[in-house]
Amino acid sequence: MCRWLAYTGNALQLETVLFNAKHSLIDQSLHSRLGQTTTNGDGFGIGWYGHPTDIPFRYRCIQPAWSDRNLREAARAIRAPLFVAHIRAATGTPSQETNCHPFRYGRWLFMHNGLVRNFPLVRRDLMLAIDPELFPSIEGSTDSEVLFFLALTFGLELAPVTALERMVGFVEDIGRKHDVDEPLNMTVCATDGEQIVAVRYSSEGQSRSLFHSTSFRHLHELYPDDPRIAAAGEDAFLVLSEPLSDLPDWWEEIPESTVVVARNGEIDQYPFEPQLA
Template structure:
């Protein structure tokens, strides 16, 4: 399907995780080890914040990430305290820039890995659930962008986890009305520059892979001479589809039906329970 990551911590070059890590996101675009598809070449996108209250910057392209020279230069030039990145493997919608993640509305960025099953069958009903005031901001044709605007409709800016739960519940209810047994499979990430909210959930309880970094402070004790840990700082946090390096103790798998909220060095985990609207 797709691969994505989100980082918060000391400002670092995007290049550090996009290119320099052993199993970087660019490596995953060609050689994914845990994804449903090995190659993720149907476009990519990065988004980053200069300051938490700013509108985030974004660079998206429909070309494969591994062949984009501008991405390499941008990743070397940009240092940010919070950024996200996504590589796409298209399902029911075309490869075009407006279908590339992350999607943006105001201060919010959103990414998704997975799918809404039989999306063409339910697309109209799902889009009718979006707040009319938000509808004109939709640019592409992908199910992921519809998920984002449903979450905004259900209050993403005020209670992100509840909004994502309501979004998932609405999709499941709509899909089952159309006879779709397992309508939704997702790992998602939403951020407003101050917090990273992620969730792993699927109707069949067989979600795509999702991991987060363990305590950086603890890792510094295990690997005191690793310069990467000193660079990111004790409060750094990564949530991602696949681990970037194969070192014991660096990563923890996020369980099924779980939401994670990272804000100001604090990490909270809770059960993800879709709500009917």
Template structure:
């Protein structure tokens, strides 16, 4: 499938988040250990915020992440306090820039790992439910972008977790109406520059892997001379498809059917229950 990460903390060079860890996201694009596929080379993308209220910047490419010189230059030059990055393994849709995550609408970014099963069978019913005012913003052909547009339709900008629950409930109800028993598998991330919202959920309760960092204060104590850890600050937070480094107690697995909301130093863990209004 895919691998992604989201970072919130002090502004740091993007290369700190993307390249420098032993099992960085760029390494995962070639050597994923927990994903369905080992290689995630069907394009990549990253979005970042310089200031919370700004429209996020974005860079996407169909090149493999490990082989894109421009990405290395950009990651060395740009610093940001919030980043969403994604490496893609395509499932049944073309390798093209408009299919690369993260997707963007105004201040919002969205990235997804997983799938809507039998998406071509359900696609028309899902797309018809998208708010007409958002329909023309669809650029690609992925199930992920449709999920994002549905979440926006259901109120992502105003109540993110309930909107994602309504999106998931609608996908499941639509799938089951078409005879698809387990329609949805997802780890998703959404951000508006002020918060990160991440969800791990699947219809079969066997979701793709997802982890979060535990405490950078703890890491500062363990590795006081590591400038990479010092730079991110005590309240930094990472949500990742796979742990970036093998350090004791540095990572915790996100439980099934759980949403995480990160706003600065505040972190809330919420049960995630799809619903149909």
């Protein structure tokens, strides 16, 4: 499938996690340990904020992440207090730039790993539910982008967790009306530059892998000479498809049917419960 990560904390060079870590996202594009596919070479994207209230920047490309020289240059040049990155393994839709994550609407960025099962069968019903005012902003053909615009339709900009729960409830309801077993599998990330909202959920209860960093304050005490931890700061937070290193005490797996919200140095974790919209 795909691999993704999201970071918030002190302004950090993107190459720190994209290239320099032992099991960086670029390494995962070739040698994923926990993904459904070992290689994720159907395009990539990065998104970052200069300031939380700004429209985020994006760079997306259909090349494999490991072979894009411009990505290496950009990751070395860009420092940001909040950024996301995604490497894609396509599931039935074309490798084209508009299908690369993260998707963007206003201040919001969105990434997804997983699938809507039998998407061609349910796509029409899902897309007809999208707010007509949002519809012209859809650029690609993926199930992931449809999930994003459904979440926006259900109020992502006002109440992101509730909107994601309504989105999932709606997708599952439509899927079951079409006799689709286990309609949705996902880990998703949504951010507006001020908060990161990450969800691990699947209809069958066997979601794609998702982890978050443990307390960076604790990590400073355990590894006082590690420059990566020092640069990130004590309130830094990472949520990601699979760990970037084998350091003990650094990563914690996010349970099934769980949402994690990171905002202003505070990390909250709640049960994720789909709702009928």
